[in-house]
Amino acid sequence: MFVIFGNPVSHSKSPLMHNYFFKKMNLNHCYGRYKLEDGSKIIDKFKELKIKGANVTIPHKEWAYKLADEVRGVAKEMGAVNTLVLEDNKVIGYNTDGPGFMEIIKEFDYKKPLIIGAGGTARAISYLLKADIVNRSENRLNFFKEKGFNTYTWDNFEFKDYDLIINTTSAGLKDDSLPMPKEMLEKIFKNAKYAVDVVYGRETPFLKLAKKYNLITRDGLYLLVYQGILAMELFLGKKLNKKEVEKIYFEILKD
Ligand SMILES: NC(=O)c1ccc[n+]([C@@H]2O[C@H](COP(=O)([O-])OP(=O)(O)OC[C@H]3O[C@@H](n4cnc5c(N)ncnc54)[C@H](OP(=O)(O)O)[C@@H]3O)[C@@H](O)[C@H]2O)c1
Structure with a gap:
């Protein structure tokens, strides 16, 4: 199970595109949305929901950076985390918006x-x-x-x-x-x-x-797709064929 944390979060297309990707790839995973009022609870909520990964959107990216058990990659310099992944029982923060x-x-x-x-x-x-x-x-x-x-x-x-x-x-x-x-x-x-x-x-x-x-x-759809592909690589713990995956995401988001 994966979610996107945000407030507001109802407009987010991440669940639509990631669930479509899981279906296309025959993966038995599910991606939902979670409206989080209090950003200071983001990691507690992650653990309580027993999820494997999450994306973070407005206005909680700075909280995710501050509170993740460990921050890796470019997120360290950026001071903002948009992707959280459970690795060895620790919640690791990354940033895929910049790349x-x-x-x-x-x-x-x-x-x-x-x-x-x-x-x-x-x-x-x-x-x-x-x-x-x-x-x-x-x-x-x-x-x-x-x-x-x-x-x-x-x-x-x-x-x-x-x-x-x-x-x-x-x-x-x-x-x-x-x-x-x-x-x-x-x-x-x-x-x-x-x-x-x-x-x-x-x-x-x-x-x-x-x-x-x-x-x-x-428009922002491009960023949604590319940050999403990089987040999916982190969720699955493997590199994806970006050109193929890009087609899948644009296919569902175009409509
Ligand atoms: N396409 C994607 O995949 C993608 C990825 C990341 C983010 N986003 C979108 O990017 C937006 C910003 O996200 P964020 O996390 O960076 O937000 P944030 O950390 O809350 O920052 C918001 C920024 O916008 C400014 N602002 C807000 N309303 C404004 C207005 N009416 N006029 C001028 N400035 C205004 C704020 O200025 P002050 O400092 O003066 O308050 C602040 O600098 C959101 O809409 C989010 O959905 C999209």
Whole structure:
């Protein structure tokens, strides 16, 4: 048994795609969703549910990082965990968001990336991407400042020649808000080539605006698929044929 922990979690497509994968591969496993109100209980709940693995989504990735019995791989530097796996009775934390994101932009020819947002997903992506960060408020930027990133709030933002713009905020997930004031985004998009949103399930105002400026776009479905494939490798404890598995995941998510 596997679950995704989050709050909200009802919108998550992880159960759909992972259960479809199990069925296609004839694996006798099951993947559910668990709405967790209190992130500080995440590891207790993992153990109580007697599951073998879990994904972690908004807003609990930092709790999962802090509380996992051990954190491995890039998650250590990122300070955020999106995958928990039971190994020898210990709950081990990993992060597949960052490596999954790098798969999406593998073929992009970019020079100066900008990340909007400073939460768990921004931590995961920025570590591998080495981008500048802009966030609505100051507090969460401290983590990035300490690590030497250029960080900005909307008030002190400097317009540079950013060509790859990534929205890692949840703006547009349930409403029609943009992750930054519209005039600022328009000025950024004028010089950019690519826009990637991590939100999936609907076309966000961020991607709609990017398309108006003829940017090449990718929505959050791509990240969902690639972080999911890497998580599945950890759940099963073996490497998968990514091209084959990618087809299975997109097949079920397209509808
Ligand atoms: N496609 C995928 O597979 C995938 C993978 C990972 C995450 N996601 C999605 O990514 C989103 C963020 O997740 P997370 O775990 O990084 O969240 P998080 O840790 O809670 O961070 C949220 C960030 O978004 C900012 N924010 C929230 N609402 C905003 C708004 N209306 N305008 C501007 N900024 C806003 C926050 O700014 P403040 O600091 O000012 O509050 C913060 O920087 C979620 O929607 C999640 O579902 C998708």
